[in-house]
Amino acid sequence: MTLAVLDLCFSYGPGGRRLEGISFSAGARDVVCILGPNGSGKTTLLRCLIGGLAIASGRITLAGQDATRLPPRRLARLVAYVPQGTQSVFGHRVLDIVMMGRSAHLRHFQTPGPRDEEIAVAALERVGIAGLAERSFSTISGGERQLCLLARAVAQKPAVLILDEPAASLDFANQARILDILAGLADGGLAVVMTTHHPDHALQIGTQVLGLRDGRVIADGPASRVLDEGFLTGLYGTPIRVIRSPDGLAACRPCPSHASTGVF
Numbered sequence: 001m002t003l004a005v006l007d008l009c010f011s012y013g014p015g016g017r018r019l020e021g022i023s024f025s026a027g028a029r030d031v032v033c034i035l036g037p038n039g040s041g042k043t044t045l046l047r048c049l050i051g052g053l054a055i056a057s058g059r060i061t062l063a064g065q066d067a068t069r070l071p072p073r074r075l076a077r078l079v080a081y082v083p084q085g086t087q088s089v090f091g092h093r094v095l096d097i098v099m100m101g102r103s104a105h106l107r108h109f110q111t112p113g114p115r116d117e118e119i120a121v122a123a124l125e126r127v128g129i130a131g132l133a134e135r136s137f138s139t140i141s142g143g144e145r146q147l148c149l150l151a152r153a154v155a156q157k158p159a160v161l162i163l164d165e166p167a168a169s170l171d172f173a174n175q176a177r178i179l180d181i182l183a184g185l186a187d188g189g190l191a192v193v194m195t196t197h198h199p200d201h202a203l204q205i206g207t208q209v210l211g212l213r214d215g216r217v218i219a220d221g222p223a224s225r226v227l228d229e230g231f232l233t234g235l236y237g238t239p240i241r242v243i244r245s246p247d248g249l250a251a252c253r254p255c256p257s258h259a260s261t262g263v264f
């Protein structure tokens, strides 16, 4: 399924921050990475995509249908959203939170059954936190909550997966695990759209990159073409080097004038 965005405009009100003329598409097997400095509009754009904010003009379509007119339950069967850092004051178990991903597939007033629980447990296993299933969501760590929310989205079995900085609170190993899971989900046919503050993550799994600055797209295209030193330096307003190893791996490194070179 393809999520397509055409000339999307949004404003937080007169004089407020805006998104202007955003266009891109994410088809099955794509991983679109949205990069941009703090406050550039990444979360705002994702919230427009999931119908959380009403766009001022433009179009958002799913398989050619106007996504802003889809009934919420139909939209929830097609699109899953993993927000940035969520808290819960309720005493839900981790498994309960993941089971919530199944609600879009249930009839009105139907309670989740054993098959839904199997799917939820499998999702927890996939993200590597099955051992936390019985813990209260409010007592697990920020990174564990992030993994739990990804498991909920996996259990939802969407066609399009939208994630806001999915690796933000994760240790190195879990960042690699998440990237691997997202690449695997895309390989399996999902369209993935994610924001990230790590250009390296876009280098690792991004098929396309969208560079946002002040609510506008300043560059977009295949990650391998867009992610160069000129683009990254212009996007973040600080010198950034892209270092390539002889075996073809690439990594990004900010190099502000007073930072240590890191050369030993």
Ligand SMILES: Nc1ncnc2c1ncn2[C@@H]1O[C@H](COP(=O)(O)OP(=O)(O)OP(=O)(O)O)[C@@H](O)[C@H]1O
Binding pocket: 012, 016, 017, 018, 036, 037, 038, 039, 040, 041, 042, 043, 044, 045
């Ligand atoms: N509810 C709101 N009302 C008014 N302005 C808002 C609102 N939410 C966000 N903004 C402003 O819109 C701009 C874009 O915010 P947004 O959260 O989309 O940026 P971002 O690129 O996701 O930032 P970050 O990388 O820091 O998470 C910011 O200047 C922010 O202050």
